[in-house]
Amino acid sequence: MAKQFLMNLLLAFIWVALTGALYYSNFLFGFGVGFFLMWVMNRGGTDDRYFTRVPKVIGFFLYFVYEMVKANIQVAYDVITPKYFMKPGIVKYPMNAKTDFEINMLSTVISLTPGTLIIDVSEDRKVLYIHVMYLRDKEQFIRQIKDGFERRLLEVIR
Structure with a gap:
């Protein structure tokens, strides 16, 4: 789960670097895009704890x-x-x-x-x-x- 979180952070930083806008909202949007891409790529995977826990953390x-x-x-x-x-x-x-x-x-x-x-x-x-x-x-x-x-x-x- 920690690897997936770090990968998601990396994707968010890549998004910020590609767009060239260092704002919190842009970083959060990049985090959401990265989360969605990782979720799509892992739909058949066995370890989906990260994808169920992150929405719960945000909801909390x-x-x-x-x-x-x-x-x-x-x-x-x-x-x-x-x-x-x-x-x-x-x-x-x-x-x-x-x-x-x-x-x-x-x-x-x-x-x-x-x-x-x-x-x-x-x-x-x-x-x-x-x-x-x-x-x-x-x-x-x-x-x-x-x-x-x-x-x-x-x-x-x-």
Whole structure:
């Protein structure tokens, strides 16, 4: 998989060199063209993990950016208005993540989102304790994390 990623980067740099325009958008377009060409050439191949994982990584990144922007707007609105809309609470979140790396990545992604902070991980490493700034419904929050961050992150990692 690392060889395919490096080949894709090489194709993107070749695209940038051939077009003569060193812009992020041109590099990303070249990366997409290279990904498509490699996918077409590898359709009958046995190792297609790269071609399933890259769209999942992009989807996770876009979902994370969306959630971060949404949380930032919510916090900024609360800061600039005279009335506070906070309803803080602590949630006991049961995880599907098993390894130390998966737990660390999940807790980092949750903590990077404004309005949430990881307090602790249980001794048996099955539960995260999360402080939430805007907690309306605990079950909905747990479902949102489980179906959003955790599911997408574990699809990328595993």
